[in-house]
Amino acid sequence: MTIDWITSACIGVGLATCCGFRVFVPLLIGSVATRFGLIDTMNGFEWLSDWPALLGLSVATIFELAAYYIPWLDNALDTVATPVSIAAGTLLSTSFLNIDTPILQWGLGLMLGGSSAGIVQAGTSLLRLGSTATTGGLGNPAVATGENIASVGLSILTVLLPLVAVIIIAVVLIFVITQLLTKRKIWFTRPSSKPGGV
Numbered sequence: 001m002t003i004d005w006i007t008s009a010c011i012g013v014g015l016a017t018c019c020g021f022r023v024f025v026p027l028l029i030g031s032v033a034t035r036f037g038l039i040d041t042m043n044g045f046e047w048l049s050d051w052p053a054l055l056g057l058s059v060a061t062i063f064e065l066a067a068y069y070i071p072w073l074d075n076a077l078d079t080v081a082t083p084v085s086i087a088a089g090t091l092l093s094t095s096f097l098n099i100d101t102p103i104l105q106w107g108l109g110l111m112l113g114g115s116s117a118g119i120v121q122a123g124t125s126l127l128r129l130g131s132t133a134t135t136g137g138l139g140n141p142a143v144a145t146g147e148n149i150a151s152v153g154l155s156i157l158t159v160l161l162p163l164v165a166v167i168i169i170a171v172v173l174i175f176v177i178t179q180l181l182t183k184r185k186i187w188f189t190r191p192s193s194k195p196g197g198v
Helices: 003-018 024-035 051-065 071-096 102-133 140-160 162-189
Strands: none
Touching: 003 024, 003 071, 003 102, 003 140, 003 162, 024 051, 024 071, 024 140, 051 071, 071 102, 071 140, 102 140, 102 162, 140 162
């Protein structure tokens, strides 16, 4: 396990995790970085740096960023974004994992990248639901802006300083998991309003 292998894996997992904030932003940044030779994908994933992919991802990113500022659409997008972010995270992670066995490569891509993206997406969905419930949706643009900054900032950091980015992302994942487990505990231990506490 060389430093190049570790760096590539960190890039893949880092970009994949950022798909939990925005699906297309990390894909676009990965595409641009690959196009300009800052990072390299594994064999079979060279299409990520092709002009059609770059153009398509640019259009998709613009629409995704704008859509989260539309009050009713942002919550609706979260339902679709969860499985899509897992798929995008798996794809990104797999494209940088230097493993010869395709089944193992895709399996690790799903476990490392797909699950990380899904965890972050679950956390951001919960945050948006809380914002909708407490502010009637007025606070949602602030949540969307925070997600955009996190996605762009962490994706760029992952490309430039992958080892540093992965440490920050690990902290983010631990925080999100802790919050999700805390919320789940509150939901399951909430006292019943029925007589006798049943």
